[in-house]
Structures are given as structure tokens and as C-alpha cells.
Amino acid sequence: MTLDPVLARIDADLPDAVERLKHLLRIPSISTDPAYKDHCQAAADWLVADLQSIGFEATKRETPGHPMVMAHNGGDGTHVLFYGHYDVQPVDPLELWDNDPFDPQVEDTPKGKVIRGRGTADDKGQLMTFVEACRAWKAVHGRLPANISMFFEGEEESGSPSLIPFMKENSAELKADIALISDTSLYDDNTPSILTQLRGLLGEELTITGPSRDLHSGSYGGIAMNPARVLAKIIASLHDNEGRVTVPGFYDGVPELSNEMAAAWDDLKFDHKAFLGEVGLSEPAGEIGRRPLEMIWSRPTCEVNGMSSGYTGDGFKTVLPAIATAKISFRLVGTQDPHTIRENFRKMVTDMIPADCAVSWKDHGASPASQMTTTHPAFEQARQALSDEWPNAAAFIGAGGSIPIAGYFKEILDMDTMLIGFGKDDDGLHSPNEKFDLSSFHKGMRSWARILNAMTS
Amino acid sequence: MTLDPVLARIDADLPDAVERLKHLLRIPSISTDPAYKDHCQAAADWLVADLQSIGFEATKRETPGHPMVMAHNGGDGTHVLFYGHYDVQPVDPLELWDNDPFDPQVEDTPKGKVIRGRGTADDKGQLMTFVEACRAWKAVHGRLPANISMFFEGEEESGSPSLIPFMKENSAELKADIALISDTSLYDDNTPSILTQLRGLLGEELTITGPSRDLHSGSYGGIAMNPARVLAKIIASLHDNEGRVTVPGFYDGVPELSNEMAAAWDDLKFDHKAFLGEVGLSEPAGEIGRRPLEMIWSRPTCEVNGMSSGYTGDGFKTVLPAIATAKISFRLVGTQDPHTIRENFRKMVTDMIPADCAVSWKDHGASPASQMTTTHPAFEQARQALSDEWPNAAAFIGAGGSIPIAGYFKEILDMDTMLIGFGKDDDGLHSPNEKFDLSSFHKGMRSWARILNAMTS
Numbered sequence: 001m002t003l004d005p006v007l008a009r010i011d012a013d014l015p016d017a018v019e020r021l022k023h024l025l026r027i028p029s030i031s032t033d034p035a036y037k038d039h040c041q042a043a044a045d046w047l048v049a050d051l052q053s054i055g056f057e058a059t060k061r062e063t064p065g066h067p068m069v070m071a072h073n074g075g076d077g078t079h080v081l082f083y084g085h086y087d088v089q090p091v092d093p094l095e096l097w098d099n100d101p102f103d104p105q106v107e108d109t110p111k112g113k114v115i116r117g118r119g120t121a122d123d124k125g126q127l128m129t130f131v132e133a134c135r136a137w138k139a140v141h142g143r144l145p146a147n148i149s150m151f152f153e154g155e156e157e158s159g160s161p162s163l164i165p166f167m168k169e170n171s172a173e174l175k176a177d178i179a180l181i182s183d184t185s186l187y188d189d190n191t192p193s194i195l196t197q198l199r200g201l202l203g204e205e206l207t208i209t210g211p212s213r214d215l216h217s218g219s220y221g222g223i224a225m226n227p228a229r230v231l232a233k234i235i236a237s238l239h240d241n242e243g244r245v246t247v248p249g250f251y252d253g254v255p256e257l258s259n260e261m262a263a264a265w266d267d268l269k270f271d272h273k274a275f276l277g278e279v280g281l282s283e284p285a286g287e288i289g290r291r292p293l294e295m296i297w298s299r300p301t302c303e304v305n306g307m308s309s310g311y312t313g314d315g316f317k318t319v320l321p322a323i324a325t326a327k328i329s330f331r332l333v334g335t336q337d338p339h340t341i342r343e344n345f346r347k348m349v350t351d352m353i354p355a356d357c358a359v360s361w362k363d364h365g366a367s368p369a370s371q372m373t374t375t376h377p378a379f380e381q382a383r384q385a386l387s388d389e390w391p392n393a394a395a396f397i398g399a400g401g402s403i404p405i406a407g408y409f410k411e412i413l414d415m416d417t418m419l420i421g422f423g424k425d426d427d428g429l430h431s432p433n434e435k436f437d438l439s440s441f442h443k444g445m446r447s448w449a450r451i452l453n454a455m456t457s
Numbered sequence: 458m459t460l461d462p463v464l465a466r467i468d469a470d471l472p473d474a475v476e477r478l479k480h481l482l483r484i485p486s487i488s489t490d491p492a493y494k495d496h497c498q499a500a501a502d503w504l505v506a507d508l509q510s511i512g513f514e515a516t517k518r519e520t521p522g523h524p525m526v527m528a529h530n531g532g533d534g535t536h537v538l539f540y541g542h543y544d545v546q547p548v549d550p551l552e553l554w555d556n557d558p559f560d561p562q563v564e565d566t567p568k569g570k571v572i573r574g575r576g577t578a579d580d581k582g583q584l585m586t587f588v589e590a591c592r593a594w595k596a597v598h599g600r601l602p603a604n605i606s607m608f609f610e611g612e613e614e615s616g617s618p619s620l621i622p623f624m625k626e627n628s629a630e631l632k633a634d635i636a637l638i639s640d641t642s643l644y645d646d647n648t649p650s651i652l653t654q655l656r657g658l659l660g661e662e663l664t665i666t667g668p669s670r671d672l673h674s675g676s677y678g679g680i681a682m683n684p685a686r687v688l689a690k691i692i693a694s695l696h697d698n699e700g701r702v703t704v705p706g707f708y709d710g711v712p713e714l715s716n717e718m719a720a721a722w723d724d725l726k727f728d729h730k731a732f733l734g735e736v737g738l739s740e741p742a743g744e745i746g747r748r749p750l751e752m753i754w755s756r757p758t759c760e761v762n763g764m765s766s767g768y769t770g771d772g773f774k775t776v777l778p779a780i781a782t783a784k785i786s787f788r789l790v791g792t793q794d795p796h797t798i799r800e801n802f803r804k805m806v807t808d809m810i811p812a813d814c815a816v817s818w819k820d821h822g823a824s825p826a827s828q829m830t831t832t833h834p835a836f837e838q839a840r841q842a843l844s845d846e847w848p849n850a851a852a853f854i855g856a857g858g859s860i861p862i863a864g865y866f867k868e869i870l871d872m873d874t875m876l877i878g879f880g881k882d883d884d885g886l887h888s889p890n891e892k893f894d895l896s897s898f899h900k901g902m903r904s905w906a907r908i909l910n911a912m913t914s
Contacts, residue, residue, distance in 0.1 A: 032772030090774060096670070158772055185676075199675065203773045212737030213553070216886040218656065218858025219642075221760045221788050222752040224733065225742040228761035229696065235689035276681065280669030281813045285682040295679040303678045304685035305776050306767035311784060315489030315615050316660045316821040317547060318786055318859075319762050319887050327768065329775055331678050356738045364773040401675025402775075429673040430776055 001141045003453045009136040010445045017132045017445070018106060018115065018438070020050065024086070024124050025104040025117045031066055031087035032158035040066040040154045043086040047152055054135045056150065061170075063162035066154030070173065073134075078378070078455045079147040081176035081415070083405060084127030084183065085156035088119035089430045096432035106438065113438035120436035121427035126182040127152065129422060129444030136449060145456040149176055153405075156183075159203065159365035160404065167412045178378045179409045180451075182444065184399055184421030187268065190391040192447065194382060195419035196372045197297065200332035201402035202341055203305075203364025206349060207325040208234075210357045214310070215320040224320055225356045228309035231324035234352050238302050238328075243287040245302045245330070247345045253335035257291075257298055265293045268395060278426050297398030301331040327364070331400060338366035367404030376416045378455055385450035386420065389443060422447070458598045460910045466593040467902045474589045474902065475563060475572065475895070477507065481543070481581050482561040482574045488523055488544035489615035497523040497611045500543040504609055511592045513607065518627075520619035523611030527630065530591075535835070535912045536604040538633035538872070540862055541584030541640065542613035545576035546887045553889035563895065570895035577893035578884035583639040584609065586879060586901030593906060602913040606633055610862075613640075616660065616822035617861065624869045635835045636866045637908075639901065641856055641878030644725065647848040649904065651839060652876035653829040654754065657789035658859035659798055660821030663806060664782040665691075667814045671767070672777040681777055682813045685766035688781035691809050695759050695785075700744040702759045702787070704802045710792035714748075714755055722750050725852060735883050754855030758788040784821070788857060795823035824861030833873045835912055842907035843877065846900060879904070 010017075029043035030036040044060045044067045051058035051071040058071035066087060091101040099105065104117030115125060130150075137144050151174060155162055167174060187193040210227040211220070240246050257265075272292035276282055286295035295301075305328065310321035330345075332338055346361060353359050372379075374396065386394035399419075406417040422444035428434040467474075486500035487493040501517045501524045508515035508528040515528035523544060548558040556562065561574030572582060587607075594601050608631060612619055624631060644650040667684040668677070697703050714722070729749035733739055743752035752758075762785065767778035787802075789795055803818060810816050829836075831853065843851035856876075863874040879901035885891040 032774065033770070090768070090770065092768075092770070093671075201675075201775070203775070205773070210738070213885065213890075214888045215736060216858065216888070217758075217760045217762060217786060218658075218788065218856070219753065219882070219886065220736070221786075221857060222743040222756055222758035223729070223741045223749055224736065224738055225740075226761055228764055229692060232689040232692035232761070232764070235686060236693035239686065272680070276813075279672060279677070279681065281667070281681055283682075283812045284680045285811070285813065286679040292680055296676065299679055301674075301679040303674045303775075303777055304683055304689070304767065305674060305774060306769045306778070307685055307689070307781075308765050308769040310761065310763035311547070311549075312763045312765040312782070313490070313547065313549070316662070316784055316786075317489070317614075317762060317887065318658070318660070318760075320760055321763070324764075325769070327773055329674060329678075329773075331675065354742070355740045356733075356742065399675070400678060401673065425676070428670065429676065430774065431671045431673070 001145055003450065005140045006136050006449045007446055009140050010132065010449060013136065014442055017128070021115065021125055021128050021441070022104045024128065025119055026102055028102045029087045029154060030090050031155050033090060037066070040087060044069050044154060047086060050131065051150065054138050063166055065162040068166055069150070069152040071150040073144050073148050075144045075147045077146045079149070079176040080178055080180055080455065081149045081151055081174060082130050082180045083151045084130070084181070085123045085153050086127065087154040087157050088122070088124070089157050091118050093432065098433055114435040115438060115441065116433060116435045118434055120434055121423045122429045122434065123156070123183045125436035125441055126421055126423065126444065129182055129441060130180070130448045132445045133448035133452065136445070137452065145452045163405065164408060164412070167408055171413055175413050176415060178376055179415050179417040181403060181406065181417055181419045182421050183403055184419050185423035185425060186421070186440070187395050187397055189424065192386040192390045192394045192420070193397045194379060194394060195399050196374055196396045197398040198370040198403055198406055198419070199300070199400050200336065200338060200367045200369040201404065202330040202332060202338040202366045203327070204329070204342065204345065205325065205327045205362035205364055207323060207360045208353065208357055209323050211320065211322045214322045217318040217320040220320050225354060226320055227324040227357055228321050230354060230357055231307065231309060231326055234349055235304055235307070235326060237352065245300065247302070247341060247348055249344050250300065250341060253337065254300055255334040257294060265291070268293070275425060296400035298333055300333050300336055303329050305329055331402065333369045336369065338368055342366060367402060367407055370407040370410070373416050378418060381454040382418055382420060382451045385454040386447055389447045389450055420447070420451070458602055460907065462597045463593050463906045464903055466597050467589065467906060470593065471899055474585070478572065478582055478585050478898070479561050481585065482576055483559055485559045486544045486611060487547050488612050490547060494523070497544060501526050501611060504543060507588065508607065511595050520623055522619040525623055526607070526609040528607040530601050530605045532601045532604045534603045536606070536633040537635055537637055537912065538606045538608055538631060539587050539637045540608045541587070541638070542580045542610050543584065544611040544614050545579070545581070546614050548575050550889065555890055571892040572895060572898065573890060573892045575891055577891055578880045579886045579891065580613070580640045582893035582898055583878055583880065583901065586639055586898060587637070587905050589902045590905035590909065593902070594909065602909045620862065621865060621869070624865055628870055632870050633872060635833055636872050636874040638860060638863065638874055638876045639878050640860055641876050642880035642882060643878070643897070644852050644854055646881065649843040649847045649851045649877070650854045651836060651851060652856050653831055653853045654855040655827040655860055655863055655876070656757070656857055657793065657795060657824045657826040658861065659787040659789060659795040659823045661786070661799065661802065662782065662784045662819035662821055664780060664817045665810065665814055666780050668777065668779045671779050674775040674777040677777050682811060683777055684781040684814055685778050687811060687814055688764065688766060688783055691806055692761055692764070692783060694809065702757065704759070704798060704805055706801050707757065707798060710794065711757055712791040714751060722748070725750070732882060753857035755790055757790050757793055760786050762786055788859065790826045793826065795825055799823060824859060824864055827864040827867070830873050835875060838911040839875055839877060839908045842911040843904055846904045846907055877904070877908070
């Protein structure tokens with residue numbers, strides 16, 4: 001089967017592909033908020049119907065949470081499992097969006113056309129690059145060039161509680177020669193990449209209670225313990241003056257960057273001034289003495305994702321709050337053990353709780369970092385195929401975000417994963433006005449067509 | 458005119474007085490939230506009508522904010538100005554109320570009957586003790602025993618922005634021999650009190666901005682400055698290990714307690730274990746080495762009243778927030794200057810702001826502490842009258858809360874103020890399930906009848 005007519009078909013079909021993506025984007029499949037449960041179902045249904053329309057045997061599979069979508073074409077050759085997620089992040093603060101996040105539009109911008117809306121880059125737009133590549137192969141050649149399975153979940157943005165049980169129960173059906181994921185970014189506008197290392201994630205929520213009710217700060221201020229002060233002290237103690245995390249044992253299992261990798265990363269000439277400038281910043285604020293790329297790819301972190309206490313509305317309320325709460329996450333690397341870190345973090349915090357206060361916990365997931373084995377021939381085939389599509393050769397890189405499923409594929413299914421994404425740093429993942437470049441969408445489809453071709457020949 | 462029939466009339470009229478109070482309590486006059494503007498007007502209208510019904514020349518007086526209520530009876534003798542406020546605090550968190558905060562009910566409790574609802578103790582119930590005492594005098598004797606004016610505002614819970622301009626513009630009308638305020642508490646269930654010192658209040662809101670938008674903590678965690686961490690560090694630095702406030706110059710003008718006052722306060726045998734035990738606490742958490750009563754009456758404080766950053770909803774969002782904000786207040790004593798402290802606080806915080814972050818400010822009011830001159834004969838007359846009504850003799854005490862108007866009466870009108878209140882420590886001011894004891898309401902009315910009598914004879 002020849003590649004060129006498939007690429008031509010992708011080019012010609014782009015307007016219709018955009019319309020299909022818009023359909024999927026209009027479904028507000030926010031997984032973390034129970035109010036959007038039915039919309040998550042609707043997004044799964046839409047995918048099942050679309051995959052069936054291009055010849056896949058596709059089914060929606062219920063879980064205790066949001067459903068999975070599974071699809072198989074039963075073809076010959078290398079068996080690949082493509083994974084994506086149809087759920088999206090919440091959209092607050094809604095007032096910072098220029099348009100309805102669930103009414104996607106193609107916009108002209110100084111950097112080219114973009115599709116704007118929640119989930120465009122993370123992950124509906126990327127997921128559809130692969131689906132559209134399959135559609136084009138099928139349209140041109142009547143069949144696909146490989147044995148292709150697809151696996152979409154709807155809980156990626158809310159800790160994937162159903163994922164591991166589902167993978168264990170359906171391991172025979174899920175096992176393939178290699179997994180493919182498109183939920184990451186290009187290295188830069190002209191340089192595609194294959195991710196070979198990903199940080200893990202530990203999510204914790206702590207609630208500090210003090211007085212049995214909110215108090216008048218006039219009557220009690222000065223004599224009553226204030227949980228907001230206790231929380232601030234805890235958060236302030238999580239980093240030392242060098243920017244290192246102070247949780248005991250935190251750096252156990254954190255590897256130093258190899259000389260080879262350090263040199264390869266230096267070759268990428270990462271422009272941290274531009275990267276930070278995009279979001280109104282100028283200086284790397286991480287551990288003193290580390291490369292900017294290390295800070296986001298190969299060093300672990302501790303971040304405050306949310307905190308709240310007392311009166312936060314308009315005006316002023318002289319209340320001494322009864323409760324203070326924070327959501328805190330750790331990005332993990334190497335062989336850091338999330339469970340040990342959770343234990344040490346909770347002990348460290350508990351030891352700081354003064355008389356008359358107590359702390360309680362909510363667990364928001366724990367996954368270790370992933371390190372890919374790049375010896376599978378598919379890695380070199382994909383690198384070559386990507387290099388054919390894009391101006392610059394593809395690079396093996398690291399990433400700061402967590403895609404725990406790559407680790408699960410290895411651990412549960414003994415399967416390597418190639419993470420190949422087409423997002424850009426200014427896509428605004430998890431932020432207001434998220435977008436996906438139309439060129440990313442288009443060249444993403446062409447890239448997958450080439451990769452499937454390379455893995456078949 | 459004789460006192461006994463007035464007291465008898467108060468006793469007989471109690472059920473109707475409770476019904477009148479409930480009418481006023483049903484009006485949700487939350488002054489800090491613009492959505493309740495019309496309800497503040499309605500509360501003022503209700504008071505005007507009620508005062509007119511007992512012979513006062515009463516008027517509603519518009520301001521740029523919520524209206525004032527002014528009333529005069531034009532009687533003979535000592536001219537007293539009674540001040541109260543008809544506005545109330547917000548009711549959030551609403552889910553912690555056992556009943557609708559604006560559908561007040563009389564409840565039986567193990568400690569006796571109470572009226573439950575927002576504003577019962579602070580200040581509608583207390584305000585009505587004075588109005589009801591006047592109503593009884595008028596009903597029994599056809600006229601009042603003194604030249605009585607009343608002055609009610611509707612912005613006490615939101616910084617009183619219209620108060621000073623109104624007082625300056627209407628100083629001739631407001632000036633009296635002495636001011637009376639009922640917005641404070643009994644010393645204990647059996648011991649009434651007259652407040653002779655009150656802490657001042659400085660309210661500040663700071664907003665720390667970092668990245669130009671919320672970021673994905675995977676992509677940016679470790680390299681981008683997190684404003685929530687900056688805020689936590691600032692709040693954690695506001696107190697030293699001895700519990701003292703670290704703002705430079707903060708203790709300038711803070712007097713040491715005199716030996717006489719220290720002895721008088723020790724005589725009160727303040728049971729701090731019981732005071733704290735009511736709200737689920739056990740240990741004084743203020744400056745090391747200070748008496749518990751000092752901590753709440755005569756020592757200055759710094760409190761976090763609210764803080765917020767990032768995602769605070771259900772579930773988890775791996776966001777690196779663009780903004781962190783806090784509401785912080787200082788209680789002031791002696792001759793501490795709120796304006797100097799504001800300036801020093803802002804400088805201290807600004808000096809802690811790292812590269813790529815900025816801080817902005819909202820001013821939520823500034824009033825110095827008040828120290829009453831107790832040489833006016835009304836103080837001794839009132840002490841005696843209160844001692845006649847209650848089991849124990851009345852005490853001159855201090856208070857932790859701020860009633861800035863007492864300072865303004867002195868400063869603008871050169872008028873002393875007697876602060877005589879009937880609240881209890883477990884009233885839940887500013888908290889869910891606020892209440893006012895029916896005995897406080899009843900004996901409060903009787904106390905004012907006695908005080909008016911004492912000032913006339």
C-alpha cells in the first residue's frame with residue numbers, strides 16, 4: 001500500500017476533520033465534576049459511533065466511573081494500541097475565557113490558524129489526529145496498514161480511578177506489540193519528539209481544623225489558634241532556600257542526569273527565556289544550580305495547586321477561620337516511590353500541627369515516573385517517519401507532565417509506549433483559552449499516517 | 458416618674474417584643490454584599506416606622522452606601538445618643554446553619570431559651586433592648602425620662618465607609634452629653650460590664666500575581682514561580698516563635714498593663730479554659746508569657762481572615778496558580794497608629810516579593826484603639842443601675858473587638874461613650890447558628906430602663 005495518496009486524502013479532508021473534532025469538543029466531558037457525568041457518557045458514545053463508521057469494532061465499556069472506549073480493526077502485521085482520553089479539565093475561572101470553552105471555533109492568529117476551546121490540545125484534538133489518519137488509510141486503501149486497537153479513557157484528568165482495574169481485567173484484549181499515545185507536545189514548532197521519560201505524580205489534599213467553628217477575630221484574635229496560619233507555615237516549610245523540597249527522604253531515587261543526556265539536551269538549545277516569557281515570567285524559579293530543562297524534565301517538585309481558608313468573597317469579614325485546606329502535588333522522577341513520599345510528607349506535616357489543631361487527608365493518586373526502553377524497533381521507525389514529515393529531525397526528550405498510563409502499560413502489560421504529541425507550549429493546557437494549532441492537527445494526522453506506514457513496511 | 462411599673466411593663470410585653478425583633482431579623486441586611494442593598498434599605502425603613510410608632514421623630518438619611526437612621530424625642534434632662542447597627546455579617550458557609558439564618562426562631566436549649574438567626578446578638582437584638590426600654594417608658598409614663606436620640610447605621614460590618622462623612626456633616630444633630638452603645642457582651646452570665654477600652658482594627662487585602670495565567674503544573678512545575686508559595690511564606694513570616702507580630706515598629710505605642718488594671722483583671726478570675734473550651738480549643742495560642750485576658754483585651758494581633766489560590770473545588774486540578782490572595786487584619790491597642798502600621802506592613806511584604814511576582818493592595822479600613830474617660834458621672838450611674846439588675850456588680854473591662862465609632866464619637870463630637878452589652882461568649886457572632894439569649898434580651902431591656910432612670914434622677 002502506498003503512502004502518498006493517504007497523505008493527499010488527509011490534506012483534502014481537513015475541513016471535514018475539523019468539523020468532526022468540533023462535534024467532540026462541544027461535549028463538556030469534565031471528569032472531575034460529577035455534574036458532567038452524562039456528558040462523559042456522550043463523549044464516549046460519539047467516539048464509538050465514529051470508530052464504527054470507519055470499520056472498527058468499537059464498544060463502550062462501563063466502569064464504576066466514566067466509561068472506556070475499546071476498538072479493534074483485526075488487521076494484519078504489527079499490533080499497535082493507541083491510547084487517548086476524551087475527558088477534559090474544568091474551565092474555571094470562566095470569566096477569563098474570551099469565548100464559550102465548549103463552542104470551539106477556528107481563529108486566525110498572528111502565528112496561524114488555531115482551534116480554540118477546552119480539550120482542543122488536551123486531548124481530543126490529539127486523539128483525533130490518529131483516528132483521522134486511520135480514516136484516510138481506510139478511505140484510500142479499503143483497509144488499515146496494521147493491526148490497530150484503540151483505547152480511550154474518560155478519567156485522565158481526575159486521577160484515573162478505574163484504569164488499573166480495567167487494564168487488569170482486560171489485559172489480554174489490551175496487550176499489543178507497542179502502545180502509542182498522543183498527549184504531549186512538539187519539541188518546538190519545527191521539531192517533533194518522542195518522549196522517553198515522564199515525571200510521576202503524587203496528589204495530596206490536607207485539611208487543618210482548629211476551633212470548632214469560625215470565630216469573631218475581635219473576640220478570639222490573639223488567644224485562639226488560627227488554622228490558616230498553621231497551613232501557611234507548613235507550605236512555607238516545604239522548600240528550603242535553595243529551592244529543594246524538604247520532605248525527608250524526598251531525593252531518594254532521584255538520578256543525576258547522565259553526561260550523554262545532558263549533552264543531548266544542551267544540543268536542543270532550550271530557550272527558557274522565551275518559554276517563561278510566554279507566560280509573563282523571566283527567571284527559572286526552581287532548584288538553584290539546575291538547568292532549566294532539568295527543572296521541568298528530570299527534577300522532582302512540590303507545588304501548591306490550591307489553598308483556601310476563611311472568607312474569600314467580596315469585602316471583608318473579620319473571621320478567625322475554623323478550617324484551612326490545600327491541594328499539594330509532587331512531580332516525581334527516577335525511582336522515587338510515591339507511597340514512601342506520601343508517608344513521609346504526611347508525617348512531616350503531622351509533626352508540625354500545634355495543640356488544638358488536627359489534620360486530615362485526601363489521597364488524589366500516586367504514580368511513579370516512567371522511563372521508556374527505546375530498543376524496540378518501532379522507536380527508530382517512528383523517529384524516521386516523523387523526521388520525513390517535519391523540517392527538523394525528531395528528538396528523544398523528557399517531559400514534566402505525568403501520563404501514568406505509560407507506566408501501567410509497562411507494569412501491567414509489559415508493553416513499551418511511544419509518546420508522540422503535536423501540542424505547543426502556548427496551547428494553554430488546563431488554562432483559559434486552550435487552543436490547538438490547525439497545523440498541529442493537520443501535520444499530526446500526516447505524521448501518524450507515516451508512522452503506520454513505517455511500521456508496516 | 459417611677460421605675461417599677463416600667464420594669465413590670467417590660468416583663469409583660471416580652472412576647473410582643475420578641476415578635477418585633479423577629480420582624481427585623483427576617484430582613485437579610487448583609488451590608489458587605491451589594492446583592493443585599495435593597496434589604497439594607499428595608500431594615501432602615503422598618504426601624505424608622507417602629508421609632509415613629511413610639512413617638513420619635515425618625516428619618517432615614519441616604520448616604521453613598523447604606524442609609525442611616527436618625528431619631529429624636531426632644532425630651533428634657535440629660536441628652537443621650539444611642540448608637541446601633543442594623544446590618545449583619547454574611548451567612549456563609551450556609552451549610553453549617555441548622556436552620557435558615559433569616560427565619561429566626563425561639564429555641565429551648567440546655568442553658569435556657571435563645572433567639573437563633575443572623576444578627577440576633579450582633580446587633581439587631583441588642584439594638585432593640587434600648588428601643589424596647591423606651592417603648593415601655595413611653596407606654597407607662599407617656600414620655601421618656603431623658604432627651605434621647607438614636608443613630609443607627611447599616612455599614613458597621615463592612616467598614617463604615619459613610620460614617621465619618623455623615624458624622625462630620627451632622628455633628629450638631631449628633632452631639633449629646635454621652636453616647637450609649639449596646640454591641641458587646643456581659644462579662645459573664647451574672648456580671649454586667651461597661652467597656653472602657655477597645656482594640657482598633659486595620660484591614661488589608663493583598664493579591665500576589667505571578668504567571669500571566671494559570672499554568673499546567675506538569676509543564677511548568679519546578680521552573681515557574683508559584684504565587685501560592687510566596688503568599689504562604691509571607692503569612693508564615695508575620696509572627697515570630699514567641700507569637701509576636703514581626704511587622705517593623707508594630708509595638709510602638711503598645712502600653713504595658715498598669716498594676717492596678719492587672720490586679721482588677723486578675724480579680725475577674727477569667728476562666729480561659731472554659732472560654733476556649735466553648736469553641737473546641739484548650740490552650741491560649743497568643744504571645745508567650747501574656748495573661749489570657751491581655752491576649753484578647755490589651756495586646757495587638759495579626760490574623761489571617763481569608764486566603765485563596767488556585768483550584769479549590771472538588772477533586773484535583775494540577776494547576777500552578779497565577780494569583781494568590783489573602784485578607785489580613787490587625788487588632789490595635791494603646792496609641793498604635795494604623796496608618797504607620799499599614800505602611801510598614803506593605804513595605805515588609807513588598808520586600809519579600811520575588812522576581813516575576815507583584816503585589817497589589819485593597820484597603821479595608823483603619824481605626825485606632827479607644828480608651829474611655831470614665832470620669833463622666835454617667836459611668837458611675839450606669840454601673841450602679843446595672844448592679845441593681847444583675848446578680849453581680851458591674852465591672853469596667855476591656856474588649857478585643859473593634860467598635861470604631863466609639864473613637865469617632867470622641868474625636869469628631871468630643872463625646873464619651875458607654876459600651877454596655879448583653880451578649881454572651883457563645884453567641885456565635887459572625888458564625889453559623891448565631892443566637893441571642895432570651896434572658897439577655899429581657900434583662901437588657903430592664904437594664905436600659907434602670908440606666909435611663911439613674912441618669913434622670
